[in-house]
Amino acid sequence: MFSEHLGNVLKPNGQVSRTSPDILGHVLRSAGFVAAFFSSVSHSVFPLLCRGLMPRTLDGQITMEKTPSYFVTREAPRRISSMSRDTKLIVVVRNPVTRAISDYTQTLSKKPDLPAFEELAFKNRSLGQVDASWNAIRIGIYALHLETWLQYFPLAQMHFVSGERLITDPAGELGRVQDFLGLKRIVTDKHFYFNKTKGFPCLKKPESSGSPRCLGKSKGRTHVQIDRDVIEQLRDFYRPLNVRFYETVGQDFRWD
Ligand SMILES: Nc1ncnc2c1ncn2[C@@H]1O[C@H](COP(=O)(O)OS(=O)(=O)O)[C@@H](OP(=O)(O)O)[C@H]1O
Incomplete structure (x- = not known):
């Protein structure tokens, strides 16, 4: 992104x-x-x-x-810190329930015979036992992954971008990214417009060409419909983990 x-x-x-x-x-x-x-x-x-x-x-x-999997790769923090302890880290996080559905939607587009979301998300659905070992669920346990990073990097070297605000206010989010990197705020409001067809903000005029540019088709797909009760169960599962994450980073992402 x-x-x-x-x-x-x-x-x-x-x-x-x-x-x-x-x-x-x-x-x-x-x-x-x-x-x-x-x-x-x-x-x-x-x-x-x-x-x-x-x-x-x-x-x-x-x-x-930019490699999204670093955040959830146990060895990555140690390896990165052994190369440079001054590395700045930027992580885009979004509501873990939406993230899991987005993840599943993407995998389903490549493997149409995938079992139903509900089958993968629970060890025992009637008991409300979420399968935290399923990658789509595990990745959203941000507090857990962050703990490993904090063993190698101070929080001040990390910046968390809200995936939700990146859509509603891309310039604001990127303003904070530029500040974090110690850059002049070059990317601003005037670089974006809201594309009604895509349903997302797009770039007015990328440097590589003179015409506007949106992200590709695989970004901003229509999500698979998931049962309301399943979503509620997942929200319950993530709630305490989200709170732990907010407390650690000192920022409330308002995912509830
Ligand atoms: N401007 C703009 N245009 C399109 N999409 C946008 C934009 N800003 C944020 N998003 C959200 O980015 C989500 C896809 O990013 P990914 O995390 O899958 O990217 S990556 O492949 O891991 O790099 C994608 O998730 P899905 O909606 O689930 O497809 C979008 O919600």
């Missing part, structure tokens, strides 16, 4: 989106370099080799990498 709004980030498929040295500097652009640098096996086997693949950051530049 940041790659679309801010440019200059290594994309999950290993490609580089755009380059805009004034805003964010350069990216990991080594040939054959794959994303998920800090969660890949090769990192543990060849840490120096992998580090050597990273480009030099010149004065006035910031090197960024």
Whole structure:
């Protein structure tokens, strides 16, 4: 998502989106370099080799990498801190119930024979036992993942973006991201417009072209309809975990 709004980030498929040295500097652009640098096996086997693949950051530049799975990869905090303890970390978080449904919707689009959401989400539905080992559920236990990161990085080096506000107020959220990175607020309201067809904010004029640009079809899909009772059970499951997360980060995301 940041790659679309801010440019200059290594994309999950290993490609580089755009380059805009004034805003964010350069990216990991080594040939054959794959994303998920800090969660890949090769990192543990060849840490120096992998580090050597990273480009030099010149004065006035910031090197960024974007891999959503880092936040939930146990080894990632240690690996990243052993490379640089000054790394700044940005995490986009959204209501974990919506996140789980979004996750399931995405997987279903690739595997149409997937069991029903309800079958995967519960160990025993009538007893209200949620299956926290199912990835779509586990990822949303933000407080748990954060604990591992806090063993390696102080909270001051982390910034949490509200996935909800990123849609309702993208400029506001990106303003805070730019502040956190110590950048001038270059991306502002004037860069966005609300696209009624897409139902999401889009960029008025990306640097790579002169025409407006929205995120791709896989972002902002219509979610699978889930039974109201199931949603309630999941909300109950996440409520105390969300509170723990709010308390740790000192920010209320209002997911209830
Ligand atoms: N401007 C704009 N346009 C489209 N979509 C937007 C935008 N801002 C935030 N979102 C939300 O981003 C969600 C998809 O992001 P992902 O987390 O799946 O991205 S990533 O693949 O992990 O990088 C996607 O989730 P779904 O709605 O579940 O598809 C969107 O809700």
